[in-house]
Amino acid sequence: MKRLRFFSIPYLAWMLIFIAVPTLILIMLAFSDYSLYYPSRFEITWVNFQIFSQSYMSKAIIYSFGLSIITTLICFVIGYPVAYYLANLPEKTRKIWLALLIVPLWANMLLRIFAWEKIFTPLSIFTDLSGLSLDLLGTNTGIVIGMVGMYLPFMIFPLFSVLERMDYSLVEAAKDLGATDLNVFFKVIFPMSLGGIVSGVIMTMLPAMTSFVLPARIGLGRINLIGNIIESKFMKEVMGSGGLSINVGSLISLMLMLFSVISFVIITRFDKEGETLI
Amino acid sequence: MKKALVLLLSLAFVLTLTACSYKDKLYVLNWGDYMDESLIKQFEKEYRIDVKYKPVGSNEDMASLLIAQNAVYDLIFPSDYMIDKFIQDEMIQPIDFSLLTHFEALEVNPTLASLYADSGFSDYVVPYAWGTIGIMYRTDKVGLQDFVESEGWAALFESGSTYRAGMYDSSRDAVAAALLYLGYSVNSEDGDELEQAESALRDANFHAWGEDNLKGRILANTLDLALVYSGDYFSEYYAAIEDERAINFGFYVPESTNVWMDAIVIPNIAQNINSAHLFIDFFLREEVALQNYEWIGYAPPYITIYDQIYDQILSDFGGLASTFDPYPQGSLREMYVYGSNERATELAHILARVKPNQ
Numbered sequence: 001m002k003r004l005r006f007f008s009i010p011y012l013a014w015m016l017i018f019i020a021v022p023t024l025i026l027i028m029l030a031f032s033d034y035s036l037y038y039p040s041r042f043e044i045t046w047v048n049f050q051i052f053s054q055s056y057m058s059k060a061i062i063y064s065f066g067l068s069i070i071t072t073l074i075c076f077v078i079g080y081p082v083a084y085y086l087a088n089l090p091e092k093t094r095k096i097w098l099a100l101l102i103v104p105l106w107a108n109m110l111l112r113i114f115a116w117e118k119i120f121t122p123l124s125i126f127t128d129l130s131g132l133s134l135d136l137l138g139t140n141t142g143i144v145i146g147m148v149g150m151y152l153p154f155m156i157f158p159l160f161s162v163l164e165r166m167d168y169s170l171v172e173a174a175k176d177l178g179a180t181d182l183n184v185f186f187k188v189i190f191p192m193s194l195g196g197i198v199s200g201v202i203m204t205m206l207p208a209m210t211s212f213v214l215p216a217r218i219g220l221g222r223i224n225l226i227g228n229i230i231e232s233k234f235m236k237e238v239m240g241s242g243g244l245s246i247n248v249g250s251l252i253s254l255m256l257m258l259f260s261v262i263s264f265v266i267i268t269r270f271d272k273e274g275e276t277l278i
Numbered sequence: 279m280k281k282a283l284v285l286l287l288s289l290a291f292v293l294t295l296t297a298c299s300y301k302d303k304l305y306v307l308n309w310g311d312y313m314d315e316s317l318i319k320q321f322e323k324e325y326r327i328d329v330k331y332k333p334v335g336s337n338e339d340m341a342s343l344l345i346a347q348n349a350v351y352d353l354i355f356p357s358d359y360m361i362d363k364f365i366q367d368e369m370i371q372p373i374d375f376s377l378l379t380h381f382e383a384l385e386v387n388p389t390l391a392s393l394y395a396d397s398g399f400s401d402y403v404v405p406y407a408w409g410t411i412g413i414m415y416r417t418d419k420v421g422l423q424d425f426v427e428s429e430g431w432a433a434l435f436e437s438g439s440t441y442r443a444g445m446y447d448s449s450r451d452a453v454a455a456a457l458l459y460l461g462y463s464v465n466s467e468d469g470d471e472l473e474q475a476e477s478a479l480r481d482a483n484f485h486a487w488g489e490d491n492l493k494g495r496i497l498a499n500t501l502d503l504a505l506v507y508s509g510d511y512f513s514e515y516y517a518a519i520e521d522e523r524a525i526n527f528g529f530y531v532p533e534s535t536n537v538w539m540d541a542i543v544i545p546n547i548a549q550n551i552n553s554a555h556l557f558i559d560f561f562l563r564e565e566v567a568l569q570n571y572e573w574i575g576y577a578p579p580y581i582t583i584y585d586q587i588y589d590q591i592l593s594d595f596g597g598l599a600s601t602f603d604p605y606p607q608g609s610l611r612e613m614y615v616y617g618s619n620e621r622a623t624e625l626a627h628i629l630a631r632v633k634p635n636q
Contacts, residue, residue, distance in 0.1 A: 037345045038345070054627070055631065056627075121499065137500055220485065220495075221633075235336075239622060241619065242619055245626075
């Protein structure tokens with residue numbers, strides 16, 4: 001084992017350079033007025049927190065949470081039965097279904113967003129085929145459908161992995177003891193899949209909440225989510241703020257990272273072996 | 279295995295040979311698709327200078343690369359307001375016009391020259407292309423063309439639920455359009471006027487916010503009209519001709535609008551200043567300039583070239599020629615200046631606040 005440790009050095013170096021150092025820089029920028037572009041002063045300050053008093057920021061936070069919660073709920077309602085069904089399929093057919101779920105994920109995310117965008121135009125290929133017009137660009141419905149399409153597999157996989165490993169003799173035992181199907185589900189199956197539910201919820205909600213290309217394209221730029229504000233702080237406002245918008249962007253990013261870490265802690269509490277994290 | 283290795287090595291050798299054929303280098307930062315690259319090859323051959331050409335997507339990207347100072351750039355092609363900012367921050371240096379043998383003969387359009395002279399650009403820039411912002415619209419929507427031509431900027435802001443209007447998702451352009459609609463200067467610093475612009479942008483309740491994808495949305499029938507750069511319209515026009523598609527869109531430039539100009543400037547961090555001037559002068563040669571402007575399709579700022587390109591466009595494309603002149607007689611034109619950092623930040627906040635989020 002000790003000899004093998006050597007081979008982890010490249011990975012550790014990678015983590016240090018591309019995760020640890022950037023995070024430190026992010027923290028340094030978020031809590032200071034140090035301008036990355038015009039280095040002059042360095043003072044620890046809370047001034048970047050002022051962004052959270054802007055009404056457009058609170059709107060963006062509410063929208064990000066709102067849309068991602070709705071997305072997650074829909075993914076759960078669709079995903080749970082699918083995962084349950086998959087878990088109970090015979091080995092061979094299950095593989096085909098899993099492949100059908102995984103293969104689309106290999107297509108570039110941007111391409112899939114552009115595809116949704118095409119389908120949601122008033123006169124799309126969908127209109128040619130069905131005669132119906134899905135005029136959903138620029139609407140919350142369009143964004144939610146796009147997000148569900150994008151992140152549904154992230155709900156299904158963790159649920160599938162707990163349901164597949166579940167000990168079905170317990171289900172049989174419950175039935176033997178006279179529990180109704182509904183009772184079996186709510187008292188046995190559901191509690192045992194809780195770890196997968198927590199992972200699924202977080203793994204769907206986090207990317208949905210932080211997406212920024214999707215609202216810009218499918219939302220026609222009418223809807224600003226947290227991701228769009230971070231993008232603007234890092235890309236569009238740099239000159240005008242003398243580089244300080246980057247500090248504000250770092251702070252918002254840091255808050256999102258904090259949220260992710262907390263979420264991760266919650267997952268590991270429900271799922272001690274980390275088996276649902278794919 | 280050995281054969282493959284030899285092959286690979288010789289290939290690498292040939293590649294290094296062609297890549298470093300000339301000792302002198304010139305680092306150019308330009309927009310994508312904004313220069314006929316066969317002319318760059320010609321320049322390389324003639325002057326034995328290796329041109330490293332890097333395309334960027336926005337003025338802000340250009341600025342970031344300059345500020346970061348981790349590479350040499352000898353020539354850049356920023357637009358009006360960014361030129362202003364670079365001059366303010368002392369990031370670019372005056373052009374040595376005595377080294378540009380063809381500049382005088384080409385004759386910069388005097389109205390354009392006086393516009394940028396007002397902003398104090400004259401010593402720093404060699405104009406490269408110019409145009410306007412205006413309204414692109416679908417010609418197959420009943421009544422839309424009349425509406426746009428009679429209402430001008432108001433068409434964009436008061437189309438209500440009749441037409442779906444799109445706005446540029448860039449704080450400077452969106453606020454400028456609102457200021458033009460209200461009859462103020464695009465460079466207004468007046469708090470009250472900016473506040474009015476903000477409510478105009480909010481009340482307009484645009485159907486879409488985009489950048490150069492707005493033109494595509496008009497073609498896809500997601501939008502009926504939108505604020506676009508004249509360049510957006512021209513490129514869409516040429517593309518339609520090339521694909522032999524029917525032209526079902528038009529472009530209207532209201533009487534008073536903003537003029538944009540991209541110019542060649544030399545940053546302070548440039549190291550090959552002599553080659554930079556040679557490069558500029560090469561692109562000012564009449565035959566080179568003609569070929570280049572024909573290729574990029576935007577209005578040349580030089581009278582001699584402009585007239586020839588205009589005649590060509592008139593004979594090739596007819597209708598396009600009517601909007602090709604960025605500054606027709608009797609119209610009102612302004613050019614962006616950077617203003618202050620405070621104004622730039624305020625514009626960004628206005629843009630964030632007017633998004634409906636609904």
